[in-house]
Amino acid sequence: MNDTIAVISTSLGVGAISIIRVSGADSIKAVNNIFKKTDLTLVQSHTIHYGHIYDGEEIIDEVLVSVMRSPKTFTMEDIVEINCHGGINTTNKVLALILSNGARLAEPGEFSKRAFLNGRIDLVEAEGIMDLINAKTDVMRKLALNQVGGNVSKLIGNLRNEIRDILINIDVNIDYPEYEDILVITKEMIATNIKKIKSQTLHILRESENSKIIKEGIKTVIIGRPNVGKSSVLNRLIDEDKAIVTNIPGTTRDIVEGSVNIDGIILNVIDTAGIRETTDFVEQLGVNKSINMIDDSNLVILVLNNNESIAKEDLELLRKIKHNKRIIFINKDDLETNIKEELLKDETIVYGNTISDNGLNALTEKIKELFNIDQIATNDYTYLSNARQIGILASVLELIKDIEESLKNEIPIDIIAIDIKKIWELLGEIIGENYNEELIDELFKQFCLGK
Numbered sequence: 001m002n003d004t005i006a007v008i009s010t011s012l013g014v015g016a017i018s019i020i021r022v023s024g025a026d027s028i029k030a031v032n033n034i035f036k037k038t039d040l041t042l043v044q045s046h047t048i049h050y051g052h053i054y055d056g057e058e059i060i061d062e063v064l065v066s067v068m069r070s071p072k073t074f075t076m077e078d079i080v081e082i083n084c085h086g087g088i089n090t091t092n093k094v095l096a097l098i099l100s101n102g103a104r105l106a107e108p109g110e111f112s113k114r115a116f117l118n119g120r121i122d123l124v125e126a127e128g129i130m131d132l133i134n135a136k137t138d139v140m141r142k143l144a145l146n147q148v149g150g151n152v153s154k155l156i157g158n159l160r161n162e163i164r165d166i167l168i169n170i171d172v173n174i175d176y177p178e179y180e181d182i183l184v185i186t187k188e189m190i191a192t193n194i195k196k197i198k199s200q201t202l203h204i205l206r207e208s209e210n211s212k213i214i215k216e217g218i219k220t221v222i223i224g225r226p227n228v229g230k231s232s233v234l235n236r237l238i239d240e241d242k243a244i245v246t247n248i249p250g251t252t253r254d255i256v257e258g259s260v261n262i263d264g265i266i267l268n269v270i271d272t273a274g275i276r277e278t279t280d281f282v283e284q285l286g287v288n289k290s291i292n293m294i295d296d297s298n299l300v301i302l303v304l305n306n307n308e309s310i311a312k313e314d315l316e317l318l319r320k321i322k323h324n325k326r327i328i329f330i331n332k333d334d335l336e337t338n339i340k341e342e343l344l345k346d347e348t349i350v351y352g353n354t355i356s357d358n359g360l361n362a363l364t365e366k367i368k369e370l371f372n373i374d375q376i377a378t379n380d381y382t383y384l385s386n387a388r389q390i391g392i393l394a395s396v397l398e399l400i401k402d403i404e405e406s407l408k409n410e411i412p413i414d415i416i417a418i419d420i421k422k423i424w425e426l427l428g429e430i431i432g433e434n435y436n437e438e439l440i441d442e443l444f445k446q447f448c449l450g451k
């Protein structure tokens, strides 16, 4: 890791300015070799210098160079940043010169990886940086910023400290049973502490669901029999004629996706093939796909045709989605009603049509209600938002449940301590305290080049 890396950090394309970043022990030397005006090896840290980049005797560009010495830098190594003119040729030429002066091309995420490995940021903060770069809405940005700023790490760190305290107490009891004044850890005390930690974990997991929704959006799948108007509903929701609409049942065969921003939350809407028995092989594949989409979604919109009575297939679909968050959209309310609402007891129903757009606002409002979007948008953002972090915390919850069982079953404390220790390690994994090298490599590869 001691070699010097360089990369273009701005987006690749024509722009007014491009920034080339160099990090590592030889970064100042490498740039100084091709820079004329000031000797960069002698300048103070965190200063900016005007001058020219040279290839031998030829001037390549007029630039501003920032010199930042270790350790007060993003990677904690010496960093040099060159602001050059943004043409593709100029930028590549300057980068090539740095590369032939002792640096190598950085891999995606390598700067952040160094910041992590050198202890400048933890894993949650690193993931926050990636989210900040990818944020598409205000709420996504706020969520990411809380990770970058360390608030989320603190939340996990505090939980971890509580676990550590239990472990210390158990160890003291095991190692020095003869000291009477040392708090004697009883199972009841462990039980009380574990209960507290369980409720905190549950709370974080619950709130993190919202954060996940902020980050990943609400995956919404539109299902229903053929010709009820699913594709029309998709098109109206996303305000774009994306899916083909015809009066021929079985028009949509493959899935069609679009997205819409509802008060900062992205609704990813998926239109599917109308579900029916069919002998058409291609259509059948589409129908299977529609059914598979159900399990993988956060919300199902079942579309019915107001003009037709509820069919056996509709009821079957309703049964299939009974464990999903769902809304029944009764479309074509411009036509005469033939729906018997008694068959839809306890369902959230919205009537509308895609000709005058009646009911579409009501549909959006129902979605907002169902996911508490108003509340999410004004919430505290200090929760986990990333699948890796949430997955680990879910394992922590499983271990807590195991510990509760063990406590009930009179398992000896030193055995229970093994599970408590595992929780401590898992929480460490979230912030990257104990990490697996392969995972770290994979994770940082997902970063963009230059970050």
Ligand SMILES: Nc1nc2c(ncn2[C@@H]2O[C@H](COP(=O)(O)OP(=O)(O)OP(=O)(O)O)[C@@H](O)[C@H]2O)c(=O)[nH]1
Pocket (backbone or CB within 6 Å): 224, 225, 226, 227, 228, 229, 230, 231, 232, 233, 244, 245, 246, 247, 248, 249, 250, 251, 252, 253, 272, 273, 274, 275, 331, 332, 333, 334, 335, 352, 353, 354, 355
């Ligand atoms: N009267 C009326 N007709 C509608 C409405 N919405 C859609 N339609 C018509 O219903 C027909 C089917 O619409 P689609 O949106 O293609 O229906 P679908 O459910 O996607 O159909 P498949 O893709 O075949 O499963 C088209 O002729 C639409 O113009 C509505 O609100 N009122």
Ligand SMILES: [Mg+2]
Pocket (backbone or CB within 6 Å): 230, 231, 232, 243, 244, 251, 252, 271, 272, 273, 274
């Ligand atoms: Mg369709």
